[in-house]
Amino acid sequence: MNEAREEALFSLANRWFVGSVTFTAALAIVSALVGLIILPRLQSDVVDLKGLWDSICSAAGVAARPSSETPVEATFVTSTVQLNPGRFAHPSAESIARGKAIARTCAACHGGVDGTRAKFPSPNLAGQPAGAIFKQLRDYQTGARVSVVMRQYVQALSEQDALDLSAYYAQARREAEPVRLGMREPPIVAIGSPTRNVPACGSCHGSGDLKIGTPWLDGQPVVYLRAQLAAYASGRRTNDIDKQMRNIARNMSSAEIDEAARYYASRP
Amino acid sequence: MINNSRLILAHFWLAFISFAIAIVLGAWQMLIRTPLHSSFGTSDWYFRSVTAHGSIMAYVFPTLVSMGFGYAISELSLKRPLAGVQAAWVGFFVLLAGSVIASLTISAGEASVLFTFYPPLIGNPLFYVGLVLIVLGSWIWVALMSINLRYWKRENPGKPVPLAMYANVASSYLWGWTALGATLELILQILPVAAGLRTTIDAGLARLFFSWTLHAIVYFWLMPAYIAYYTIVPRAIGGRLYSDTMGRVSFILFLVVAMPIGIHHLYTDPEVGAGFKFMHSTLTALVALPTLLTVFTICASVETAARLRGGKGWFGWVKALPWQNPMMLAVTFSFLLLGFGGAGGIINMSYQLDTSIHNTQWVTAHFHLIYGGAIVIMYFAIAYDLWPHLTGRELGNVALIRAQLWTWFIGIVVTTFPWHYVGLLGMPRRMAYYDYSNPTLSPQALSVVVSAVGGIVVVISALLFLAILWKGHRGRRVDPGVYRFSTPIYEPARPLVALHSYGLWLTLMIGLTAVNYGFPIIQMASQGHSVSAVYVGANR
Numbered sequence: 001m002n003e004a005r006e007e008a009l010f011s012l013a014n015r016w017f018v019g020s021v022t023f024t025a026a027l028a029i030v031s032a033l034v035g036l037i038i039l040p041r042l043q044s045d046v047v048d049l050k051g052l053w054d055s056i057c058s059a060a061g062v063a064a065r066p067s068s069e070t071p072v073e074a075t076f077v078t079s080t081v082q083l084n085p086g087r088f089a090h091p092s093a094e095s096i097a098r099g100k101a102i103a104r105t106c107a108a109c110h111g112g113v114d115g116t117r118a119k120f121p122s123p124n125l126a127g128q129p130a131g132a133i134f135k136q137l138r139d140y141q142t143g144a145r146v147s148v149v150m151r152q153y154v155q156a157l158s159e160q161d162a163l164d165l166s167a168y169y170a171q172a173r174r175e176a177e178p179v180r181l182g183m184r185e186p187p188i189v190a191i192g193s194p195t196r197n198v199p200a201c202g203s204c205h206g207s208g209d210l211k212i213g214t215p216w217l218d219g220q221p222v223v224y225l226r227a228q229l230a231a232y233a234s235g236r237r238t239n240d241i242d243k244q245m246r247n248i249a250r251n252m253s254s255a256e257i258d259e260a261a262r263y264y265a266s267r268p
Numbered sequence: 269m270i271n272n273s274r275l276i277l278a279h280f281w282l283a284f285i286s287f288a289i290a291i292v293l294g295a296w297q298m299l300i301r302t303p304l305h306s307s308f309g310t311s312d313w314y315f316r317s318v319t320a321h322g323s324i325m326a327y328v329f330p331t332l333v334s335m336g337f338g339y340a341i342s343e344l345s346l347k348r349p350l351a352g353v354q355a356a357w358v359g360f361f362v363l364l365a366g367s368v369i370a371s372l373t374i375s376a377g378e379a380s381v382l383f384t385f386y387p388p389l390i391g392n393p394l395f396y397v398g399l400v401l402i403v404l405g406s407w408i409w410v411a412l413m414s415i416n417l418r419y420w421k422r423e424n425p426g427k428p429v430p431l432a433m434y435a436n437v438a439s440s441y442l443w444g445w446t447a448l449g450a451t452l453e454l455i456l457q458i459l460p461v462a463a464g465l466r467t468t469i470d471a472g473l474a475r476l477f478f479s480w481t482l483h484a485i486v487y488f489w490l491m492p493a494y495i496a497y498y499t500i501v502p503r504a505i506g507g508r509l510y511s512d513t514m515g516r517v518s519f520i521l522f523l524v525v526a527m528p529i530g531i532h533h534l535y536t537d538p539e540v541g542a543g544f545k546f547m548h549s550t551l552t553a554l555v556a557l558p559t560l561l562t563v564f565t566i567c568a569s570v571e572t573a574a575r576l577r578g579g580k581g582w583f584g585w586v587k588a589l590p591w592q593n594p595m596m597l598a599v600t601f602s603f604l605l606l607g608f609g610g611a612g613g614i615i616n617m618s619y620q621l622d623t624s625i626h627n628t629q630w631v632t633a634h635f636h637l638i639y640g641g642a643i644v645i646m647y648f649a650i651a652y653d654l655w656p657h658l659t660g661r662e663l664g665n666v667a668l669i670r671a672q673l674w675t676w677f678i679g680i681v682v683t684t685f686p687w688h689y690v691g692l693l694g695m696p697r698r699m700a701y702y703d704y705s706n707p708t709l710s711p712q713a714l715s716v717v718v719s720a721v722g723g724i725v726v727v728i729s730a731l732l733f734l735a736i737l738w739k740g741h742r743g744r745r746v747d748p749g750v751y752r753f754s755t756p757i758y759e760p761a762r763p764l765v766a767l768h769s770y771g772l773w774l775t776l777m778i779g780l781t782a783v784n785y786g787f788p789i790i791q792m793a794s795q796g797h798s799v800s801a802v803y804v805g806a807n808r
Contacts (some may be wrong), residue, residue, distance in 0.1 A: 007764070007765045008765075009765045009766055009769060009771060009772055010771070014766065016679075016764065016766030016767075016772070017766065020524075020766075020772060020773075020776060021772075021776070024776050024780060026779060027550070027551070027554070028547075028783050031546065031547045032543070032547055032783075034546060034550075035542070035543035035544065035545075035546030035547045035550070036543040036547075037737065039543070039546060040542070041540070042544070056543070058541075058542075059541050059542050059543025059544075059546075060541040060543050060791070061539065061540055061541025061542070061788070061791065062541070062545070062791065071590065077600035083800065084467050084468065084800055085467045085800065085801060085803060086464070086466075086467035087467075089464070113673065126797075141333070159564070190311075190701070191701040192313065193443075193703065194699060194701065194708045195708060195709065197704055200311070203311075207806065208313070209804065212802070212803075231402060232539075235441060236727060243333065247726060257683065
């Protein structure tokens with residue numbers, strides 16, 4: 001009765017053991033040989049391989065040498081700001097208070113201290129996510145974003161000042177505008193135009209979702225929004241990451257730019 | 269009657285109710301993607317729905333069916349009471365709690381990251397906690413299946429392990445090992461970021477871990493269907509299983525080669541070397557082997573049944589088959605759709621051909637065809653077959669059951685065939701909105717509408733299925749008799765230890781996984797390329 005038990009499985013006498021291990025090992029070895037050695041050699045006309053080890057490294061995804069091509073240098077100053085969600089989380093009360101003191105200078109145009117609103121056509125900063133404010137401040141400082149007016153105000157700000165200002169504005173509230181009739185969300189904001197590679201405005205800038213570093217557009221002046229989209233489209237503004245906004249604005253029609261600007265301006 | 273019918277019914281009902289919710293969401297998604305739906309809003313609700321649909325269909329529904337069916341197999345095939353009934357209930361409630369937590373988080377719009385997680389997208393930690401609980405609950409089942417088989421072996425030394433239980437335990441081991449990849453991804457990578465302990469994530473490594481789970485999970489979904497092919501279908505249509513050994517070899521092959529193939533989901537991922545993509549492609553091709561063995565064996569078993577019923581000639585026997593029998597219909601539909609789905613799968617697994625369909629609707633259509641067509645229809649058949657034994661009542665109208673299977677088959681064909689076609693035209697997947705007024709997209713509009721109509725037929729069929737089961741609790745009391753699995757034509761004279769144990773096959777499974785995944789994981793983990801997390805739904 002105990003025949004099955006007596007038969008040793010992990011033994012060279014068991015043909016199932018020998019057969020299956022041989023088959024599996026052969027399979028692994030042959031597929032590795034073809035994948036890691038033979039196929040890369042067959043493609044040596046496109047990949048410059050120096051030998052056996054080189055072909056194995058190449059097929060295993062290890063970069064043997066850095067690319068010889070020199071990267072294209074931008075002809076303008078690019079943004080160097082690194083954004084990280086953790087950086088702006090939980091600011092201290094002290095940081096917010098320091099930010100408020102600095103913000104008194106900004107408030108003349110941008111509002112946001114003691115519930116005030118921005119003076120037309122400057123953007124409202126109260127309630128803006130900290131990452132968005134911080135990025136713009138640093139970009140003005142490095143010259144990645146160009147503004148004759150803003151440059152003089154930001155030059156003296158230290159990194160900590162910029163963080164404090166961002167922390168303050170992120171929690172500040174602005175005076176609500178008198179109630180306006182809400183405009184229906186235009187397609188460009190809700191769904192974008194996928195065939196032209198234009199994502200929905202709302203997926204980053206609010207109404208749908210908000211991504212780190214992107215400003216909240218609700219209640220911003222229509223003139224300001226339109227001017228920024230035009231600046232991106234023409235390439236005058238270049239501090240967006242990976243050309244995101246330049247590519248988007250360039251593919252938007254002027255009617256869509258107008259709709260999006262009016263829609264966001266119409267929101268409280 | 270089955271002793272643990274309450275336990276098994278709890279698993280089945282939770283499975284089927286969640287399935288019903290998910291399928292209605294799926295049909296709604298198809299409908300709002302068509303040109304029939306002109307009003308637009310943000311895609312937020314669409315992605316909540318896709319996340320819920322995917323999470324239920326991938327993690328909750330098939331796992332519960334496997335668990336419920338597994339407990340039934342253990343009791344019925346080993347002919348001994350299930351050991352660890354309390355632990356089984358604990359597993360069920362852990363899974364239930366996980367499902368509820370994950371569903372609520374998804375509904376609140378806090379986790380619209382789809383069931384595949386897509387890091388660096390990060391949702392609310394509760395979503396991932398819910399999924400981890402689902403896996404933990406199912407691992408209790410994995411342990412119980414193994415323990416029950418061990419007890420039986422101790423009581424029955426030297427006896428052949430019943431094929432149904434052998435396959436069932438193989439399925440549980442496959443799940444135990446394959447679920448590890450996604451679990452590691454969740455615990456080591458995603459949860460710390462979701463909880464705010466870290467703000468960057470190695471998205472490439474996370475995807476690699478997920479691919480560990482993502483393909484073999486499909487074979488875990490398939491397992492109950494394959495178990496039904498071998499151990500229920502031949503008996504239900506009045507025949508015998510052509511080969512018991514072939515069944516065992518098929519399940520062993522699934523165990524060994526289904527696992528180290530997941531990188532074929534990462535063909536366009538630049539972080540994985542082309543050599544490893546080729547190695548995974550080779551093994552993916554090999555997974556066709558157990559399916560071919562199964563198709564051959566089951567067709568031979570079906571032919572045996574037909575000849576026993578007086579079927580004659582080369583093909584004349586097909587007419588003699590019991591076409592009024594729901595099981596006959598189910599296995600026929602399942603095989604037909606498995607054939608089409610498998611053919612599509614060969615395109616997906618080819619490194620070069622994949623580039624033409626990668627990230628298009630073709631892929632979505634493919635896995636709906638395999639899953640809905642070949643697998644879920646067998647889940648229906650399993651439920652129909654077991655129900656009288658679980659309830660002690662007659663299941664009722666056979667014509668209604670046939671209508672349910674027919675509508676399901678037609679619905680799946682109408683849904684998935686045009687869906688494949690628009691994929692070939694280049695329609696991308698994972699999008700909520702398509703502008704059909706654009707001349708490049710307008711030729712796809714008709715196919716998309718036809719596909720959505722198929723989706724509605726599928727929903728009707730699913731609701732009919734639930735109604736039949738529900739009515740089954742109110743049918744006439746009957747004695748369903750002793751439950752029997754199929755008997756093979758030739759009983760094995762002497763059980764071979766290799767075909768009645770798992771040690772060798774698990775060793776090979778782990779060994780092949782190490783060969784195919786070891787280096788890519790070590791390489792990516794040592795490079796430590798991380799990107800900033802993108803939190804979903806966390807802002808206003």
